[in-house]
Amino acid sequence: MENFKETDLKQLRPGLWATVNERYPGSMITKTDFVPLARLKKPLPESRIAFISTAGVQPKNSLPFDTVHPVGDYTFRRVPSRSKPEDLEIHQLKYPTVGAKRDLNVIFPIERLQELTEEKIIGELAPNFFSFIGYNMDALKLEQTLAEDLADAVEAEKPDGALLAPA
Amino acid sequence: MSLNYLNEAVESGDTEQLIRYVRLHFGDGNEKNGRKEIDKAWIEALKLLLDVPATDREFILKTLGEKDAATLAHLFFHLHFYFVGRSGEWIHDGEL
Amino acid sequence: MMGHHFGVPRHKELQRRIILEMLDFLTTATRSGEVKMLPLKWANARQEGKEIERRLELKEV
Numbered sequence: 001m002e003n004f005k006e007t008d009l010k011q012l013r014p015g016l017w018a019t020v021n022e023r024y025p026g027s028m029i030t031k032t033d034f035v036p037l038a039r040l041k042k043p044l045p046e047s048r049i050a051f052i053s054t055a056g057v058q059p060k061n062s063l064p065f066d067t068v069h070p071v072g073d074y075t076f077r078r079v080p081s082r083s084k085p086e087d088l089e090i091h092q093l094k095y096p097t098v099g100a101k102r103d104l105n106v107i108f109p110i111e112r113l114q115e116l117t118e119e120k121i122i123g124e125l126a127p128n129f130f131s132f133i134g135y136n137m138d139a140l141k142l143e144q145t146l147a148e149d150l151a152d153a154v155e156a157e158k159p160d161g162a163l164l165a166p167a
Numbered sequence: 168m169s170l171n172y173l174n175e176a177v178e179s180g181d182t183e184q185l186i187r188y189v190r191l192h193f194g195d196g197n198e199k200n201g202r203k204e205i206d207k208a209w210i211e212a213l214k215l216l217l218d219v220p221a222t223d224r225e226f227i228l229k230t231l232g233e234k235d236a237a238t239l240a241h242l243f244f245h246l247h248f249y250f251v252g253r254s255g256e257w258i259h260d261g262e263l
Numbered sequence: 264m265m266g267h268h269f270g271v272p273r274h275k276e277l278q279r280r281i282i283l284e285m286l287d288f289l290t291t292a293t294r295s296g297e298v299k300m301l302p303l304k305w306a307n308a309r310q311e312g313k314e315i316e317r318r319l320e321l322k323e324v
Contacts, residue, residue, distance in 0.1 A: 012298065023196035025188075026172040037295040044286055056261070067263050068244040070192050071170060094195060096260040096266035103272035112269070112278045122286070137169035161289050163282070165268055260266070 029139050040161050042123070047160035049113070050126035051081070052150070054134035055100070055167040056092030057108045059083065065091040065133045072136035074146040076153070081125040083110060094135050095167045107167055126157035134167060193247065195259055204258065208250040264305045271312030273319060277303075 009032065011017050021028040040047055056065050058077040066073035079088060085104040090097055099106040110129065116122045130150060136142040154162060176184040187198060194201025216222075231239065248263055270277035281301070288299055 020196070023191055024169055025184075026169040034295040037292060040289050044290070049286075064263070067261070068248050069241065070189065070244060071173075090261065091263060092261040093259045093263065094261060097262060098260075099267045099272050105275075105278050106267045106269050106272055109269045109278050109282055112275065112282050116279070116282065116286075121283075137173075139169070141170075163285050167266060167268070 024137065027137055027139070042160055044122060044161075045120050046123045048124045048126055048158065049122050050154050050157055050159035050162040051108075051110075051113060051129040051165070052154065052162055053108055053129070053131045053165045053167065055095075055107045055131055055165070056090050056133040057088050057104070057131040058091065059087060060089050067091055067093045067133065067135070071138055072142075073133050074136060074138075074141055076130050076132040076146065076150050078128040078153070079108075079110070079131055081110065081113070081127060081129050085111065092133050092135075092167065094133075107165075123160075126154075126159045126162075128153075128157055130154060193251075200258060204251055205247070207254050207256065208247045211250040211254045212246075264308075267305075271308050272316070274308065274312045274315050277308055277311065 009030075017028055056067070057079055058065065059079060062077055065075070065077070088104060088108070088110075090100055090104075090107075095107075097107075100108070105111050108129075108131070113122065113125055117125050130153065132146060132150065136146070173185065173188060175181075176188075190198045190201030190205065192201070193204040230242075234242075251257065252263070269281050281303075284299070284301055292299075
């Protein structure tokens with residue numbers, strides 16, 4: 001199996017990358033160490049799938065994400081995968097939530113994933129999905145704290161595969 | 168990393184870079200908007216005090232006296248968005 | 264589109280298609296870091312979404 005080579009590195013949207021780096025200096029980092037490709041070990045109809053999102057989606061009445069902190073919030077929330085959209089809310093300042101307010105599935109497609117499971121296209125959903133906010137200005141802390149904590153929490157759900165979605 | 172950038176600015180006393188960062192945060196990446204947002208929050212706070220309403224100064228003094236500076240700094244950021252929200256003019260794409 | 268990575272409100276078919284593409288990629292990706300671009304246009308998605316909402320609103324009346 002061919003793995004990613006450093007020579008293949010290509011910034012898909014260099015203009016956007018430069019703009020964000022200008023507005024939030026140093027916040028855009030370059031990663032050159034790609035993890036090996038991990039394949040599903042079971043067919044999808046037998047697999048347990050997790051979903052992880054930076055959309056800042058959380059159960060109502062859970063501690064809101066800290067959207068005001070100048071350096072960001074390095075916590076995550078568990079979102080029970082059986083939740084209904086009306087049980088959830090978004091705390092996130094930095095992306096347009098106009099569509100999500102009318103239909104959460106545009107950014108956190110929980111109902112579509114539930115339907116695909118009912119139809120047996122997906123074996124089952126992990127008991128919890130996960131969400132955090134993307135405004136994190138300390139990339140090292142993001143990697144060493146949030147990403148590590150989140151990886152442990154996801155692994156505890158014993159998924160066979162995970163879908164990761166930005167906001 | 169952005170935090171390193173800010174720490175370097177603190178060490179070198181580059182206050183312009185620090186306030187620029189705050190403006191960018193409040194202005195969702197637009198410094199000019201950030202300036203307006205800071206003004207908006209102060210204007211809203213001022214308007215609320217013009218009639219000299221009774222306020223809970225005991226709470227204020229107790230909070231300032233008892234809470235650590237970092238918590239108060241965090242509160243300061245919360246208050247900014249609180250007053251911007253009260254102004255009725257919300258420029259941000261999402262919600263607190 | 265930022266904030267709308269799974270499409271537009273109430274366009275279930277599009278939301279579902281995007282997820283299925285993601286799931287398909289779990290098994291078809293050939294190497295780490297590979298990117299698959301979908302032949303979808305935001306303008307078309309918005310137009311279809313508006314049409315769906317118009318039909319749904321007509322039904323609800």
